[in-house]
Amino acid sequence: GQQLNQSPQSMFIQEGEDVSMNCTSSSIFNTWLWYKQEPGEGPVLLIALYKAGELTSNGRLTAQFGITRKDSFLNISASIPSDVGIYFCAGRGYSTLTFGKGTMLLVSP
Protein backbone atom coordinates (compact mmCIF):
# COMPACT_ATOMS: atom_id res chain seq x y z
CA GLY A 1 0.00 0.00 0.00
CA GLN A 2 0.87 3.66 0.03
CA GLN A 3 3.39 4.84 2.60
CA LEU A 4 3.84 8.11 4.41
CA ASN A 5 7.10 9.32 5.89
CA GLN A 6 6.46 11.49 8.91
CA SER A 7 9.21 13.45 10.65
CA PRO A 8 10.51 14.01 13.15
CA GLN A 9 9.72 10.86 15.12
CA SER A 10 9.77 12.81 18.38
CA MET A 11 10.38 16.29 19.70
CA PHE A 12 11.12 17.57 23.18
CA ILE A 13 10.69 21.32 23.41
CA GLN A 14 10.26 24.12 25.91
CA GLU A 15 6.92 25.77 26.49
CA GLY A 16 6.51 28.76 24.18
CA GLU A 17 8.55 27.33 21.31
CA ASP A 18 7.15 26.84 17.84
CA VAL A 19 6.94 23.33 16.39
CA SER A 20 7.06 22.04 12.83
CA MET A 21 6.45 18.54 11.53
CA ASN A 22 5.85 17.16 8.09
CA CYS A 23 4.74 14.19 6.03
CA THR A 24 5.89 13.14 2.60
CA SER A 25 4.66 10.50 0.22
CA SER A 26 5.77 8.96 -3.05
CA SER A 27 2.11 9.01 -4.14
CA ILE A 28 -0.26 11.87 -4.80
CA PHE A 29 -3.00 12.40 -2.25
CA ASN A 30 -6.32 14.20 -2.67
CA THR A 31 -6.78 14.91 1.02
CA TRP A 32 -4.42 15.44 3.93
CA LEU A 33 -5.50 15.21 7.54
CA TRP A 34 -3.76 15.86 10.84
CA TYR A 35 -4.80 14.05 14.03
CA LYS A 36 -3.66 14.36 17.64
CA GLN A 37 -3.68 11.47 20.09
CA GLU A 38 -3.43 12.20 23.78
CA PRO A 39 -2.32 9.52 26.23
CA GLY A 40 -5.00 6.88 26.75
CA GLU A 41 -7.29 8.23 24.04
CA GLY A 42 -8.00 7.69 20.38
CA PRO A 43 -6.83 10.17 17.73
CA VAL A 44 -8.86 13.34 17.27
CA LEU A 45 -9.02 15.26 13.98
CA LEU A 46 -7.28 18.65 14.11
CA ILE A 47 -7.24 19.90 10.52
CA ALA A 48 -8.41 18.66 7.13
CA LEU A 49 -6.92 19.87 3.82
CA TYR A 50 -8.60 19.28 0.47
CA LYS A 51 -6.75 21.34 -2.12
CA ALA A 52 -3.13 21.63 -3.21
CA GLY A 53 -1.59 24.77 -1.75
CA GLU A 54 -4.31 25.13 0.86
CA LEU A 55 -3.27 26.69 4.17
CA THR A 56 -5.64 26.16 7.09
CA SER A 57 -5.46 27.25 10.72
CA ASN A 58 -7.10 25.97 13.88
CA GLY A 59 -6.10 28.22 16.75
CA ARG A 60 -2.35 27.95 17.20
CA LEU A 61 -2.16 25.15 14.62
CA THR A 62 -1.53 25.77 10.94
CA ALA A 63 -1.33 23.08 8.28
CA GLN A 64 -0.56 23.20 4.58
CA PHE A 65 -1.33 20.91 1.66
CA GLY A 66 1.82 20.82 -0.46
CA ILE A 67 1.70 22.06 -4.05
CA THR A 68 2.97 18.72 -5.37
CA ARG A 69 0.16 16.93 -3.44
CA LYS A 70 2.82 14.64 -2.03
CA ASP A 71 3.45 16.42 1.26
CA SER A 72 1.91 18.32 4.12
CA PHE A 73 3.16 20.38 7.05
CA LEU A 74 1.83 21.10 10.52
CA ASN A 75 3.05 24.01 12.61
CA ILE A 76 2.19 24.71 16.23
CA SER A 77 2.96 28.17 17.52
CA ALA A 78 3.76 29.10 21.11
CA SER A 79 3.49 25.54 22.43
CA ILE A 80 1.89 24.84 25.81
CA PRO A 81 2.06 21.72 28.03
CA SER A 82 -1.34 20.45 26.83
CA ASP A 83 0.06 20.14 23.30
CA VAL A 84 1.73 16.93 24.48
CA GLY A 85 0.70 13.91 22.44
CA ILE A 86 1.30 12.02 19.25
CA TYR A 87 0.51 13.84 16.02
CA PHE A 88 -0.42 11.77 12.99
CA CYS A 89 -0.69 12.83 9.40
CA ALA A 90 -3.02 10.88 7.13
CA GLY A 91 -3.51 11.01 3.41
CA ARG A 92 -6.20 9.77 1.11
CA GLY A 93 -5.69 8.86 -2.53
CA TYR A 94 -8.58 6.91 -4.04
CA SER A 95 -9.24 4.51 -1.19
CA THR A 96 -8.83 4.36 2.56
CA LEU A 97 -6.67 6.65 4.66
CA THR A 98 -2.96 5.96 5.03
CA PHE A 99 -1.46 7.11 8.33
CA GLY A 100 2.06 8.26 9.09
CA LYS A 101 3.90 6.69 12.03
CA GLY A 102 3.40 9.75 14.19
CA THR A 103 5.43 12.49 15.84
CA MET A 104 5.58 12.34 19.62
CA LEU A 105 5.64 15.83 21.10
CA LEU A 106 6.77 16.50 24.64
CA VAL A 107 6.58 20.02 26.07
CA SER A 108 8.53 21.07 29.13
CA PRO A 109 6.93 23.80 31.28
Place this chain on the structure above:
Amino acid sequence: DVKVTQSSRYLVKRTGEKVFLECVQDMDHENMFWYRQDPGLGLRLIYFSYDVKMKEKGDIPEGYSVSREKKERFSLILESASTNQTSMYLCASSLRWKNEKLFFGSGTQLSVL
Protein backbone atom coordinates in the same frame (compact mmCIF):
# COMPACT_ATOMS: atom_id res chain seq x y z
CA ASP B 1 -20.77 14.78 19.25
CA VAL B 2 -20.11 11.42 17.72
CA LYS B 3 -19.38 8.76 20.24
CA VAL B 4 -17.47 5.62 19.39
CA THR B 5 -17.42 3.22 22.30
CA GLN B 6 -15.11 0.25 22.64
CA SER B 7 -16.34 -2.28 25.15
CA SER B 8 -13.06 -2.87 26.99
CA ARG B 9 -10.17 -0.57 27.82
CA TYR B 10 -7.82 -3.40 28.77
CA LEU B 11 -7.95 -7.11 28.00
CA VAL B 12 -5.61 -9.93 28.95
CA LYS B 13 -6.00 -13.22 27.09
CA ARG B 14 -4.08 -16.43 26.70
CA THR B 15 -2.55 -17.76 23.50
CA GLY B 16 -5.08 -19.75 21.52
CA GLU B 17 -8.16 -18.09 23.01
CA LYS B 18 -10.88 -16.66 20.80
CA VAL B 19 -11.14 -12.91 21.43
CA PHE B 20 -13.95 -10.52 20.60
CA LEU B 21 -13.43 -6.77 20.53
CA GLU B 22 -16.64 -4.80 20.32
CA CYS B 23 -17.26 -1.32 18.99
CA VAL B 24 -20.46 0.72 18.90
CA GLN B 25 -21.08 4.13 17.30
CA ASP B 26 -24.13 6.29 17.98
CA MET B 27 -24.29 8.57 14.94
CA ASP B 28 -25.67 6.30 12.23
CA HIS B 29 -22.34 6.26 10.39
CA GLU B 30 -22.10 4.01 7.37
CA ASN B 31 -18.43 3.14 7.64
CA MET B 32 -16.54 1.48 10.45
CA PHE B 33 -12.89 0.56 10.76
CA TRP B 34 -10.51 -1.45 12.93
CA TYR B 35 -6.90 -0.35 13.29
CA ARG B 36 -4.06 -1.62 15.40
CA GLN B 37 -1.47 0.75 16.79
CA ASP B 38 2.05 -0.36 17.66
CA PRO B 39 5.01 1.81 18.74
CA GLY B 40 7.02 2.91 15.74
CA LEU B 41 4.50 1.49 13.26
CA GLY B 42 1.66 3.98 13.57
CA LEU B 43 -1.91 2.98 12.73
CA ARG B 44 -2.45 0.03 10.43
CA LEU B 45 -5.84 -0.85 8.97
CA ILE B 46 -7.05 -4.38 9.71
CA TYR B 47 -10.59 -4.44 8.27
CA PHE B 48 -13.31 -1.99 7.38
CA SER B 49 -16.99 -2.12 6.58
CA TYR B 50 -19.04 0.28 4.48
CA ASP B 51 -22.42 -1.33 5.12
CA VAL B 52 -24.15 -3.91 7.26
CA LYS B 53 -22.87 -7.41 6.52
CA MET B 54 -20.18 -5.97 4.22
CA LYS B 55 -16.49 -6.17 5.02
CA GLU B 56 -13.23 -5.40 3.26
CA LYS B 57 -9.69 -6.39 4.11
CA GLY B 58 -7.31 -3.66 5.10
CA ASP B 59 -3.53 -3.80 5.07
CA ILE B 60 -3.03 -6.47 7.76
CA PRO B 61 -6.09 -8.77 7.91
CA GLU B 62 -4.23 -12.02 8.61
CA GLY B 63 -5.30 -13.62 11.88
CA TYR B 64 -8.42 -11.46 12.19
CA SER B 65 -12.03 -11.52 11.10
CA VAL B 66 -14.89 -9.07 11.58
CA SER B 67 -18.64 -9.03 11.92
CA ARG B 68 -21.14 -6.30 11.22
CA GLU B 69 -24.68 -7.52 11.83
CA LYS B 70 -26.04 -4.11 12.78
CA LYS B 71 -25.11 -0.70 11.44
CA GLU B 72 -23.96 0.64 14.79
CA ARG B 73 -21.82 -2.33 15.83
CA PHE B 74 -18.55 -3.64 14.38
CA SER B 75 -16.75 -6.55 16.01
CA LEU B 76 -13.16 -7.64 15.59
CA ILE B 77 -12.48 -11.33 16.16
CA LEU B 78 -9.19 -13.03 16.86
CA GLU B 79 -9.96 -16.69 16.15
CA SER B 80 -6.88 -17.96 17.98
CA ALA B 81 -4.97 -15.21 19.73
CA SER B 82 -1.21 -15.14 19.44
CA THR B 83 1.40 -13.11 21.30
CA ASN B 84 2.15 -11.01 18.20
CA GLN B 85 -1.41 -9.73 18.38
CA THR B 86 -0.63 -7.89 21.61
CA SER B 87 -1.41 -4.32 20.64
CA MET B 88 -3.64 -1.30 21.01
CA TYR B 89 -6.79 -1.74 18.90
CA LEU B 90 -8.67 1.32 17.73
CA CYS B 91 -12.15 1.37 16.26
CA ALA B 92 -13.29 4.29 14.09
CA SER B 93 -16.34 5.34 12.12
CA SER B 94 -17.13 7.84 9.39
CA LEU B 95 -20.35 9.15 7.93
CA ARG B 96 -20.00 8.10 4.29
CA TRP B 97 -17.60 6.22 2.07
CA LYS B 98 -14.48 8.30 1.51
CA ASN B 99 -15.64 10.76 4.11
CA GLU B 100 -12.34 11.62 5.61
CA LYS B 101 -13.38 12.50 9.12
CA LEU B 102 -12.76 9.40 11.12
CA PHE B 103 -14.01 9.41 14.69
CA PHE B 104 -12.04 7.09 16.94
CA GLY B 105 -12.85 5.22 20.10
CA SER B 106 -10.51 5.32 23.10
CA GLY B 107 -8.89 2.03 22.22
CA THR B 108 -8.53 -1.45 23.71
CA GLN B 109 -5.11 -2.49 24.94
CA LEU B 110 -4.94 -6.24 24.35
CA SER B 111 -2.24 -8.37 25.93
CA VAL B 112 -1.90 -11.98 24.80
CA LEU B 113 0.16 -14.09 27.16
